Amino acid sequence: MNLSFASEQIFNKFVTRVYHPKLAEFLWWWCDQFYKAVITSCWRSDGVHSTGRAVDLRSYIYSNPEGMAKLVNAEWEYDPKRPGKYDVVYYHGPPNHFHIQVHDRTTYGRNP
Numbered sequence: 001m002n003l004s005f006a007s008e009q010i011f012n013k014f015v016t017r018v019y020h021p022k023l024a025e026f027l028w029w030w031c032d033q034f035y036k037a038v039i040t041s042c043w044r045s046d047g048v049h050s051t052g053r054a055v056d057l058r059s060y061i062y063s064n065p066e067g068m069a070k071l072v073n074a075e076w077e078y079d080p081k082r083p084g085k086y087d088v089v090y091y092h093g094p095p096n097h098f099h100i101q102v103h104d105r106t107t108y109g110r111n112p
């Protein structure tokens with residue numbers, strides 16, 4: 001488990017806010033799968049980031065971020081009641097990064 005933060009300011013936002021339990025579960029799983037994660041943004045006042053259900057992760061530390069996003073979205077389903085509408089992982093930019101988001105119904109093991 002190797003979880004780090006892009007700055008002290010982001011670390012402070014991470015430890016002083018409440019995040020969704022599924023996000024905790026997901027981040028643990030991500031670090032277990034890929035050995036490391038760097039949080040580049042967490043709580044902020046806009047969009048899903050304001051709900052404690054999203055973080056952004058640094059992507060350039062991995063060799064194939066696009067492939068990772070596909071793999072993870074094949075295994076995690078954002079909301080089984082709205083299949084295909086939203087993903088858990090978005091790889092986008094600029095600057096390129098992973099946007100991670102969860103929902104109450106986010107499920108692991110879509111394609112076991």
Ligand SMILES: [Zn+2]
Pocket residue numbers: 041049054055056098099100
């Ligand atoms: Zn984001």
